[in-house]
Amino acid sequence: MKTSLAIPVQKIEKSKIQETDFSNLIFGKTISDHMFVADYVNGEWTDLRIVPYGPLDLHPANAALHYGQSIFEGMKAYKNDKGEILIFRGDANARRMNESATRMCMPEIPEEIFMEGLLQLLDLDRNWVPSGKGASLYIRPYMFAMDNYIGVKPSDTYKFIIFTCPVGAYYSKPVNVKVETAFTRATEGGTGAAKTAGNYAASLFPALQAQREGYDQLLWTDGKSHSKIEESGTMNVMFDINGTLITAPTHTGTILKGITRDSVIQLAKDWGKPLEERFLTVSELQEALEDGSLREAFGTGTAATIAHIAKINVNGKDYNLPEKGPDAFSNKVLNELDGIKYGTIPDSRGWIVKI
The missing domain is CATH 3.20.10.10 (D-amino Acid Aminotransferase, subunit A, domain 2)
Incomplete structure (x- = not known):
């Protein structure tokens, strides 16, 4: 896999994958080991990194919690019979997320950051992509306001995160x-x-x-x-x-x-x-x-x-x-x-x- 961005990686000390029952996946309940994170500060996306999935430290006055500046995407990756990871129409998700960002007065995410963060995250956590008909890795990119300020206005700072979840079928019947x-x-x-x-x-x-x-x-x-x-x-x-x-x-x-x-x-x-x-x-x-x-x-x-x-x-x-x-x-x-x-x-x- 060729990459154009050097994204630093902090690996998890002990993977949770051995504790995961891939034959009994409840949609959205099991989270993979790592997440991609980027921060929007002073008008630019900075501090790109891949870190262990874990809690966030938020101020009680976080603007997203009070005024709802929060957008997200949903996409999936699959594994073929050669063990390769296939991402379905990720570029379309990147474009749609930027359309949502524009409507919500939030900064656009350059497609290079979106796709490179995603590709390098999936390459690191490729063992989390389940095999078999109906199974996939659900991908959740999202962005939210990070200003610590009680006032109705667009935030000046934002956080963008991608994490993933191995999943089975969303609906098991009609x-x-x-x-x-x-x-x-x-x-x-x-x-x-x-x-x-x-x-x-x-x-x-x-x-x-x-x-x-x-x-x-x-x-x-x-x-x-x-x-x-x-x-x-x-x-x-x-x-x-x-x-x-x-x-x-x-x-x-x-x-x-x-x-x-x-x-x-x-x-x-x-x-x-x-x-x-x-x-x-x-x-x-x-x-x-x-x-x-x-x-x-x-x-x-x-x-x-x-x-x-x-x-x-x-x-x-x-x-x-x-x-x-x-x-x-x-x-x-x-x-x-x-x-x-x-x-x-x-x-x-x-x-x-x-x-």
Whole structure:
């Protein structure tokens, strides 16, 4: 692996890997040995380093804790049958993180720092990348304000960190979802397109209510009329109606520009699948459920990859979706993406960086 930045490394005294049960990984619970850290001070990113994963020392007046300047990304690395590490579309995550940073009045992270920190961290902790179908190394880059000051203004200092978690499947079975028409996740002019912590905090209460009713996730609707489907809590969402794939557009600024979403759209175009990037109304969705024209619905996201939807609740009524055969588009696209990520299908689109 060629590197262009000399990043100092402080290795952990004793690895935790021998204590890790890779056959029983709970998503987000097991953390690898090291993390990459960089500090933004006096207008520049400095003090790049890789250190043992561990607690942070924060002042009680830390600006991120009080005013929410915090953004993050989610991405994955995989191991092929040769033992090589494959990173899926890391450059796209770097670009999206900088879009979030701009919206949240935070400094952009040079792509060289983002990618070099990531590559050198993964090379050091390569034994933490699990093998086998469905297993991967989840990667969490994030940045937050570091000023120790109680005052509503953009921070002058920030910290950027990348740590990793070996994980299994996010969803072990198809999910049940409920169309949300009371609470709002995002509105035009807000921060819906940014991957910022506050968006997720605002979604927790209504999502918890839905979970208590037996649903795994919500299908969020627009904040003005609650008449148009936007996205789900942890993923973008797509519908196959009469053979046409429909997914919400991202130009309104209320929907996250999902990397998996973009990948599925590219595959659909390559395969000649009819595609419409438009808002599906709640009434259209209910009509398609009732007349059987909705062939399938699924979520797309880094954690879930493709999450099949088994049941949708609309206006208080549950609708069960038909069983998906092996030829269903969602299964076809899942197999293609998994093949690219694990190196069993050639990467003809330049989506993979190999270590």
